[in-house]
Amino acid sequence: MKVYLVSILLILGALGFASCEDNDDTIDLYEPVPSTSEPSLVVKFKFDKDQVRLNNIGQPSAVASGNAGVSPDFNAISAHYFELAPNAMTQLGQGAVLYHAPETTMGGSNAIDFSQAKIVGEGETFLRIPLKDIAAGSYEWVRVSLAYQNYNIPVRASGVDYEGTLASFVGYNTYIGTHEIGNSIFPVNANRLQGYWAFALADYPYSVEGQAPAGATTVPNPIASTSPIPAGSCVVTGRFANNLTITGNETKDVVVTLSLSVNKSFEWQEVVFDGKYEPAQGETVVDMGLRGLIPSYQVAE
Structure with missing residues (x-):
């Protein structure tokens, strides 16, 4: 869906995000755990501006x-769901589901509880799961559903370039108390459906928040023909170069890195053909989906 932006005050109101649909109540739930001495699967994120740019x-x-x-500068991220799948025929939810974010009905309907969200930067540990607790097997694919993103983007208005920070809640539904971007405080205290966003300029006392309409957002799934994801889902799928094999008898940590392509993931239709995002000129945001997932792993030293 295209929404025409007419001023800097509506800078991000037209961002289209993919929704994350709620999963079956019988899904396995594994909470993040503190560091232990036992061998664990350690999950981290990486943001790559040069990684191949993919479609749905x-x-x-x-x-x-x-x-x-433009390729945004990511500050932090959180995920709602994490699964290892044995092969391309494994249906969503039928693999080893290792994480499902805490949820609450405090805002009425069931929602991700943002107060309990695990938010990390690049290279920080998102999950640490004892390997003995993961079903033994050979896993070819990873599926991860993103819930929250925080990143910087450049904008131009009246010939002047600015930088601001966007907080984007892309989960299917999120209960938010109060959240902050720098010195800007956003009291919500309610559920917000996918696409709720808040934006603040870096060097000026300006902030705004809103709800993006449902729209087309790229959600790469290379096995869509054999293992589709629900329409509107934000479950990004990626393949290991070599299958990850879990025996349960490992003696060292196995570190999985989820490399997300942010290669020109913020995309708009140009009016002034200068490669600068200028919402005041009526330039239209057409996509903000992450452009691919490449998982990899290594045994810790």
């Missing part, structure tokens, strides 16, 4: 003619 079915995709894109 996992094929390389260039920025469309007439559009431009």
